[in-house]
Amino acid sequence: MTTVGFIGLGIMGGPMSAHLVAAGHDVRGYDVHADAVARLVDAGGTAARDVAGAVAGADVVITMLPNHPQVEEVVLGPGGVLDSARPGTLLIDMSTIRPETSIAVAEAATAKEVRVLDAPVSGGEAGAKQATLSVMVGGEERDFADARPLLDALGKTIVHVGPHGAGQVVKAANQLLVGGIYGLVGEAIVLMEASGVDAKTGLDVLAGGLAANRILDLKRESMVARQFQPGFRIDLHHKDMGIALAAARQADVALPLTGLVAQLVAAGRAMGYGSLDHSALLKVTEQLSGRSQGSSREG
Template identity: 70%
Template sequence: MSNSIGFIGLGIMGGPMSVNLAAAGYDVAGYDVHRPALAQLTAAGGRACDRIADAVADADVVITMLPDSPQVEEVVLGEDGVLDNAKPGTLLIDMSTIRPETSRRVAALGSTRCLRVLDAPVSGGQQGAIDGTLSIMAGGEEKDFHAASGIFEVLGKTVVHVGPHGAGQTVKAANQLVVGGIYALVAEAIVLLEASGVDAGAGLEVLAGGLAGSRILELKRKSMVAREFQPGFRIDLHHKDMGIVLAAAREAEVALPVGALTAQLIGAARAQGDGGLDHSGLLRVVERLSGRG
């Protein structure tokens, strides 16, 4: 695999990911609609581009990290987008979190232009992107997954090929289902502990060391107790992701009762004006329901 990468979408996640690739020696050309986002990449030795075409025309690999399905469709499938400008044989790796059916459509249309396509959403949040310790769940052809292994090794710690096109997005939906549910339960635990006169910090420390332990308790218990909700992953985005979860459940014809309730709690947080907070801010909804907000 050559070292030429076009990277589109340099936000909270894409920015540090592109920087890590540049630091690893890849020739990274970046594009983002928000011009200030390019500064981080250029400071790391990457190149800023004014158009999608400039970022992808000479790239052997194109990575997209965008907010939702409409943005992926516009950037990849739209006029003067990736499909119109990438050379045949380019490997397109979409690392956004979008609907599985969108990933399958991108892969199908990409093949008509002789592009190889992977859907490879990530988990680990902003800190994981900065540290290069993301979990990466990839869907697509196994040979294309292996071709991308050097790039994935820079970006992530846990990298797994989970199945055909769209499978990566289904696994990511399951990830967001579990993460949202754990946040809701940790929030309820904090409210219960505090309302009972127990030190929530001490209580969660014990929980984190037992069977109830989780990555969320490890990383977020102190900030949640302190009500510090600086976004690493915004409630607005988790709300979008829960929509993907419920749509996937409908397509698979399965019932996700706890997931549906979690989606409603996250939707309530957004409706109450907390969409810009970290998803651990779900605590605020649980507090309000108990009259403690």
């Protein structure tokens, strides 16, 4: 049994921490929302009063937070992870943040003799609940080996992709692909419906050919039905597209399609769709085409 301090028990972190409990680990969780902590306690975990309480005595600390400011506060701030962790502790940051923040955290942790991995995930809420996440891990190979038994309880595809920050670069690549595919599936639906073709039937055909992809497998029916209950909100995808564009600038490469997808996501936020699932990029294309459906269901 490993003692795990888990910080960030939201849509993703909540079910992930519960899987670790189910795998037999002692999980001490903290979140700014008391109801999130209560759900972990109901699953068999232990409530921590603050970050320090979650970290004290832990063998492994996992953070699952919204963005880099929260990671910097929780990990680097007073009373944070690095102030509270004992030497040798393994910190696994599973948030999606800027690669440079992951590198800075790893550098700061070295002075405290704390080991660090950046391990962002893909799979959304459904993947978190079903323990089928893909996890892309940056850091030292030996630390990845130590983390592997825990990560195996959370996902199906667990890959060490390189040094500190590499996990975040791969996640940025994931998000630009996901955003682009959602945008194109939305355009395909608009084109077919405007041409008098049944979009569900059309997408069923596309899903069996070269255009097949995971988003068509999982989301084509809900998109045609205009059901946009968030598994991953447009607001969060907007943040991630900013990370992808910043990473492109850092690497000194041109990603023109990524820039266009980022603008499509930004338009979705501006149109008031930020709280909807990112599949609601369909609504953006409809609005741009003058074909907005007043009966669209958002939940």
